[in-house]
Amino acid sequence: MTESGSTSGELVTVGRITAVYGVRGWVKVHSYTEPMDNILQFHGWWLRGEDGWEPLQIDGGRRHGKGLIVHIKDVDDRDLAARYCQRDIAISREQMPALAEGEYYxxxxxxxxxxxxxxxxxxxxxxxxxxxxxxxxxxxxxxxxxxxxxxxxxxxxxxxxxxxxxxxxxxxxxxxxxx
CATH class of the missing domain: 2.30.30.240 (PRC-barrel domain)
Known part of the structure; x- marks a missing residue:
């Protein structure tokens, strides 16, 4: 982790970038949230890299067909976007909504x-x-x-x-x- 004392124990994996979409830096996202587009409500995404988790900023996202697509901030090229594929997305545990008693993530x-x-x-x-x-x-x-x-x-x-x-x-x- 590279940000303010965060550790991977404080992160929850909520999805995965699977493939590039188009030629302008958009990528397909497989969301583990229910419903799937809830992942777009979270801020401060983290992306698993070779050396641990690194921050990831997105500046757009929406449903597309049966899945989701997002645009990674400052990534406007298909080849550059490909570097983000096949990697897990996580958010800080504090962002997870509270559950009713007897319910568990x-x-x-x-x-x-x-x-x-x-x-x-x-x-x-x-x-x-x-x-x-x-x-x-x-x-x-x-x-x-x-x-x-x-x-x-x-x-x-x-x-x-x-x-x-x-x-x-x-x-x-x-x-x-x-x-």
Missing amino acids: WHQLEGLRVVSHFEGGEHDFGKVVRLMETGANDVMVVRGGKDGRERLIPYLPGEYITDIDLEAGVITVDWDPEF
């Missing part, structure tokens, strides 16, 4: 240990390595634990997710260890 759940008290015994499934959308519901990808397996556990609070304790770093699930 994916980045808060990633890295948490997942345990089950299925049939009276405690089972450690490992850690949440990522979450993914499936259409019907979100799914936690959990890897590690005593058996080293990867498990896909539906993220359904009240059904399979019985407790989330961010301070302790633990998600408790109602999940059969054999599954």
